[in-house]
Amino acid sequence: MRATGLLDHPFREAYAAKLGALPGATQAWVDGLRQTARGILNASGLPGPKIETWKFTGLGDLAKVPFGPAACAQDIDVRDIPLGVPRIAGARRIVLVNGVLSEALSDVIADPAGLRIASLKYLLAREPQTLKPILGGLAASGSLPLAALNTAYMADGVVILADKDFPGTTLHIISIGAAGSDPVAFHPRHLISLAAGARLTVIETHVGLPGQSYLANPVTEISVAQNASLKRYVMVADDNDAFHLAAASVSLAAHSSLDAFHLGLGGGKVRQEVNVSINGEEADCRINGLYALNGKQHHDLTTVIDHAVPHGTSSQLVKGVVDGASHAVFQGRIHVAKDAQKTDARQLHKALFLSKGPAVDCKPELEIFADDVQCAHGAATGELDPNHLFYLMARGIDRDAARALLVAGFLEDAIVTITDETVRAAFSNVVQSWLKRRTA
Amino acid sequence: MALIEINNLHVSVQGKEILKGISLSINAGEVHAIMGPNGTGKSTLSNIIAGRDGYQITQGSVTFDGQDLLAMEPDARARAGVFLAFQYPVEIPGVSTSAFLKTAINAKRRDQGKPEIDAMEFLKLVKAKNKALGIPDDMIKRPLNVGFSGGEKKRAEVLQMTLLEPRFAVLDETDSGLDIDALKVVSDGVNALRDPSRAFLVITHYQRLLNYIVPDHVHVMAGGRIVKSGGKELAHELEAEGYAKYSTAA
Structure with a gap:
């Protein structure tokens, strides 16, 4: 028996069997990560409506789609970057098709001094020791079901390593989903690691080609060391028949910063989940966002900001417009630990109804265990x-x-x-x- | 024919009659003033002319240049040449004053079959008008009316009027909240637009504004009716005697 409220899903043995040997399978620790994740998947399935944090985003429709691994689909040939992808001047483009790095579509240039960009597949096969300190540590499979699904089947992704005091550059990761004649799923794992004092701007654009349904399940593990700062801009504009279930976990060291923006324009069902741990004093976390939905689109932005240490700041401004019969969800949990005195945490969510049809669910949650903090949250919906x-x-x-x-x-x-x-x-x-x- | 003809206008709000038969005829080139105590329906009249929702017009008509004004949407009225300088201009965060002005100017130009205003031409035009009204140039970069002082809001209303060149402008308590210097600047702005082809309806509680914008006709409104009409001297009389006798008469 599965635990109550959990869903059966198509990502079981048959799915794994089709994938065959995954890169890095010979490494015991990589295999261990995958086995643990697969165990979680098999035991508990995908989160169902009775799981509190999934109350507003049901996966019942996803569970019914007979997804196969995208890596096994033979009839997919993407020759161009779709027109919907914004051109970011000066940004180096790294393109993935169905979660697999496409050298043909990516800008091939030498990495600047102090920055290394490699595919997860390559590093798993050739340099697993490079990955060991940064893979699987942050995205603890148990707490993030999406991360478990990703960890079980991760095969490729983009690994970005910025050395100490790297002065900064802009990378644009473009993720194209394209199902052929059958529904496909892919699980790219991205790792972004900034050493002390490094700076980096990463844009992630997720788009899709029309056709059969696909599931994009990207997971990003981010670690920002002391005095480093990361700007992360995510745009999700997947196909209206597509599922996009993303999770990112971020660890912020002292005096570091994350400046994030999440733009949600679709996908049939989208969840962008971001978990930030503020582990060093005077770190600054900004997660702002905007969504614009119509038709039957569903977009869920769920954030957890964990202030574990004193003098951290976090701020969130999320605004959305909803039309048609769309459904928007914003869940923002802010946890301020007992020791995290002098925390300053702010959150504001506002949604605008463009017609009578849409629904908006908003759940701000403040859990404050410290007594000398400034925390404020607000939510408003209206016409x-x-x-x-x-x-x-x-x-x-x-x-x-x-x-x-x-x-x-x-x-x-x-x-x-x-x-x-x-x-x-x-x-x-x-x-x-x-x-x-x-x-x- | 008068430019604007208000005939036996009755207006209710939620079943309560506010205007009880207003008739007013304003010719091109004239400035009329309506004075009266608070709560007498002056602002209702200006809202009806501009086309705000929420009123029931139970009787009467408003004709502008031969057209049935009450049958027109607010935007069509504005493009036809009707302008209301609001008593309380709303603050609209996120919408820049310049984008708003340009959109409004272009809406009118499109109706007239003219091409959109050139960006440089627009800036030059606004700068010239700003100077006359004592408006700092950076004001148009700010969100519309947001954080503007009372005086700035009123100047911005007059700026809009100057740029849109209406044929009939209603000034609803444009003097409220203005100090004497601002009052003079705003009045100069209005006077600069006085023209044989253009008419104004100045609504005010105080005679003070009418020292600067000198009307051709003054009407006293009380209890939802025009109870007395006269020349500009009527304003001085009201200033000396107050509205008390009209309030009881209504």
């Missing part, structure tokens, strides 16, 4: 203010254009939290085109 609409119309702007201006205005303060100007402009364009498509 456009008729007084605002009237003011614009009274100046000759027609109703649709006025609404578009107001919706863009509503999202603007989320957009401006993107500190990288190039990325801000690119994401802003993406959002503008979403708004234009809507009113067109």
Whole structure:
């Protein structure tokens, strides 16, 4: 018997058998990680609606799709980066098709001094010792079911290692999902590790080609050492028939920072889960985001920020617009440990209804065990203010254009939290085109 | 024919009658002032002219340049040349003043079959008007009305009016919250637009504004009706005697 509330799923023995030997299988510790994860999957399945953190995002529909491993699909040939992928000037593009690094589509240039970029597959086969300290440590399989699924079947991914005081560059990881004639799933594992004082900007764009359903299940393990800072910008615009279940775990050392932005534009069912552990004093964590949904899209942004030590700061501003019969979920847990005095944690979620059909579920959770902290959270959902609409119309702007201006205005303060100007402009364009498509 | 013709206008809000038969005829080139105590329906009248929701028009008509104004959407009224300078301009975070101004200008130009305004031309135009109104140039970079002082909001309303060049402008308590210097600047802005083809309806509680924007006709409104009309001297009379006798008369 499986535990109550857990779902059966297509990722069992037959799935594993089709994959065959995975890279690194001869390494006992890698095999051990996979076995543990597979054990969790087999024992407990995928989280069902009775699991508190999965209450708003049901996986019942996912469990019914007969996914096969993408690595075994033969009829997929992606020759170009899809048009929906924003061009980020100056960023080096690293492209994965169905979770596997595509050299043909990636920019092939030499790594700058102090930075190493390699595929997980390569390192698992040739240099497993490089991975040992950074793989599987943070994304503890048990606490993140998505991470367990990924760990069980991880075969490739992007590994980024920035040396001490690396001055910074911008990388754009483009993930293309493409099912052929049958539904496929892929489980890329990305590792980002910044040594002390290093800086890095990583953009992750997830898109898909229309066709059969696919499941993108990327997991990213991030470690930011003392005084290092990472900017991470994630855009999920997968196909409307696709599932995207992502998890990232981040460890922040003293005086380090994570400046993240999560843009959610779809996918049929999307969950972006981010777990941050603030392990060093005076670390700063920003996770901002924006979602714009329509049709039957489902988007879930779930964050956990764990303030384990004193003097940490975290801030979150997440704004969304929902239309059609879409469903948005924001869950934001902030945990402030007993010792984490002088923590400053802020969170704000606001959603705007563009019609009567959508649903929004928001669950902020503050667990504060320290007594000398500043914590604030807020949540609001509503429709456009008729007084605002009237003011614009009274100046000759027609109703649709006025609404578009107001919706863009509503999202603007989320957009401006993107500190990288190039990325801000690119994401802003993406959002503008979403708004234009809507009113067109 | 008058530019704007209000005829026996009755308006209710949630079943309560606010305007009880207003008739007013304003010719192009004229400035009319409506004065009256608070709560007498002055702002209701301005909202009805601009087309705000939430009112029941139970009787009467408003004709603008021969068109049935009440049948038009607020944006169509504005593009036809009706402008309301709001008593309380709303703050709209996220929408930059310049994007808003440009969109409004272009909406009107599109209706007139003109091409969109060139970005440089727009900036030049706004700069010139800003100077006259004492508005700092960086104000248009800020979100619309957000964090503007009372005086800045009113100047911004007059800036919008200047840029949109309406044929009929209603100024709803534009003097409220202005110090004497701002009042003069705002009045100069309005006076600069006075023109034989253009009409104004100035709504105010105080006579003070009418020292700067000198009206051709003054109407006293009380209890939802126009109870007295006269020339500009009527304003001085009200200033001296107050509204008490009209309030009881209504």
